Amino acid sequence: MKSFTSKAAIACTIIAAITFNGVGAYAATLSDAPELSAQSAETAPATDKYNFAAAYRASNAFSASAATIAELVAAADALKAAIDTDSDDETLTGLMSSTDVALAAVQKSVAVYATARTALADQTSLTAKDLPKGTIDAQRTTAAALTKALTDLAPDATVSAATKTVTAWTTNVRGYRPAKAAATTVSTQITALRKAKAYPAATIVTTNEAANALNAVNAALNATVPQTVTLNAATTRGKNAVAAWKKSDADRAATYKTAGTVYSAASATYKKYATTVSTVYSNPLKTTMAALAAGIHTATPSQLTTLTSKAKTATANVTAAAAKLAIAKTTFANGSTSQKVYTRVPAAQKAALAKALAALKSSINAKSSPATLQVHITDVSSKAAAVKQAHINAPVREQLEWVSAYAWARGYGWGHEYIYNEDCANFASHSLYIRGLGPQVLNISSTALRNHLVGRGFRETADSQAARRAVKLGDVIQFDWQPNGNTSDRDHTGIVTRIDKNANGTITIRYTAHTDPGNDPKVNQTIEASLADNGHDRNGRVYFISI
Structure with a gap:
């Protein structure tokens, strides 16, 4: 058995304090813990390990969890006991390894506690001005939980969890003001756009999403305990909603306008008809x-x-x-x-x-x-x-019907005696009377009839193909069989009863007339045939009087 110095005796006292009074009592004496002095080269490494562990736990007694400190105390106790009993190298090596494990756990716990204290300090540095009461209260609650965990020398997991909560709230508080500003801007923008009905052509889906996004932004802004993450998410949703709303309106603007115009017209048409x-x-x-x-x-x-x-x-x-x-x-x-x-x-x-x-x-x-x-x-x-x-056309029709009916008549009932060679004018004038020209038109002389009609303003035209194009059924046709110097002399009168348009473009005029009372009627006679009759001059003049 190796001999111990006065420091070894003191260490024994500390060990006893830990053994009988627990970690708390140990911690109270840790700052004055003596070091062991080995008397042999075999125990020197173990003694050094013990001394390092004792010193580390003394300096970090309140900077690590009670559990890890206790594990280190236990490992150190076991190592000291082995040193005191001059245990073999294998035992010492195993106990040194256990001490290393316990020491590493304390070191890890020290880091956890240091991170926790840094998180508390960071949170404390934040300005509480203009923060919502709910945020301030939540911040205090998280800080209190971490402070208690540190005071209680709680397990690392507890401290880490509390630290994470404090850090999260610090991040939340630090990002709250810019997040609030961005959310407020989006809320104001959407509200103004909706009030102005800025995007009438947009689909109802994008319009509703803009409204829903606005509600989400306002809910995030007005939350009792606002969350920066929630504010940022709502702001992003609002921006995306406005962009989609605007794009939908732009994409559909032309077709929407046309559709509205067509619908209005359709509605008015349906209502009317x-x-x-x-x-x-x-x-x-x-x-x-x-x-x-x-x-x-x-x-x-x-x-x-x-x-x-x-x-x-x-x-x-x-x-x-x-x-x-x-x-x-x-x-x-x-x-x-x-x-x-x-x-x-x-x-x-x-x-x-x-x-x-x-x-x-x-x-x-x-x-x-x-x-x-x-x-x-x-x-x-x-x-x-x-x-x-x-x-x-009734007058003309009735005139032509009368002409047709009396073309072959041998006796008359219209009050005039038959006059040789003058019955043509008698016959024609009576057809004009039937037509409605009045009794004054009745005449038995072709020349007198001509003068009467022209005097009343009826137009007379000499025969030609051009003149024939203007001739109508019921018009008067007159002949001058033997032309002389008297241009108003007329020898024969008839009524136009047929007009033929020939294939070569010429026009043939046919007429109906009397000479003798029915013995020599001319029914649909051509001008050319009449001029060719025996005793007539083929160069005789022909005239039309338009009625």
Whole structure:
């Protein structure tokens, strides 16, 4: 057994204090712990290890957890006992290793405690001004928990956890002010944009996300214990929401504007004509309007373009159907007026117009398609025009009917005796009387008839192909068989009853006239044939009087 110095005796006293009084008693004496002095080279390493451990635990008694200090005390006790009993080298080596492990644990704990104290000092350095009360209270709570853990020489895990909480709150507090400023800016921006309705073309999804992001930012700002992380996340969400909102508006601006215009027109059209036109047209408009309304804030630009096009087409169809119905009603009214006003019309034409009007009325009541209505509109219009023209042409028609009826007559009932070679003027003048020129037109002399008509302003034109193009049925035709110096002399009179347009572009005029009372009628006689008759000069003059 090796001998000990006075320092060894003191160490024994310390060991005894640890053994009988525990770590606390040991800690109280640790600062004065003696060192061992080895008397042999074999125990020198163990003694040095013990002395180092004793010195380290003495200097860090309140800078590490009680548990690690206790483990180091126990390891040192065991090593000292082995030294005192002059244990073999193997035992000493094992106990030295255990002491190293315990010493490393204390060193690690010292580092944990040092980090904790640094965290407390860092938190204490923060300015509490303008921090929310909840943040200040939470900060104090975390600091108190760490302070207690350090005071109690709590296990490293407890101290580390409390340190982590303090550090997190320090980070939270340090980042709070810039995070609050950024969040406030985003909140103000979104609020202003929403109030101004800045992005009307954006989808409802992006619009709602902007509103939800604003709520999240405001909630983070107004939290009892605001979190910097939460504020930053809400701010980022708000910025992203505004960017998406703005982009959606830009992407959809043109199509949205067009869609709005088309929807307004469609709505006005539907309101005006929904009950006027057939449901074949109004129902599709209603459907496409609903689809456009649903998609105007949800559809992609491409989808919105398609929806807009469908609504536009449906609107055009309703408008066209309504317009055609209006035209049909106007045509029916005009046709009915023609039916009442134009009475000097053949019965067949009257019946045809009545039938066309009935068909048009039925089509109007059925709210038929524009194409079907157009068929009836065209039919009524053409028949009404024909009735009108027939009424206008009634005098000419009645004149020509009279000419046809009396072309072969041998006796007359119009009050004039037969005068040889003058019956042509008698016959022609009576047709003009039937036409409505008045009794004063009645005459038995071609020359006198000519002078009377020209005197009343009826235009006379000499025969030519150009003149023939202006000739009408019912006009007067006169001949000068033997031209002489008297340009107003007329030898024969007839009524134009037929006009032929030849393939070569020329026009053949045919007329009907009397010479003898029925013995020598000229029915649809050509000018050329009359000039070629026996006793006539082929160079005779021919004149037309336009009635």
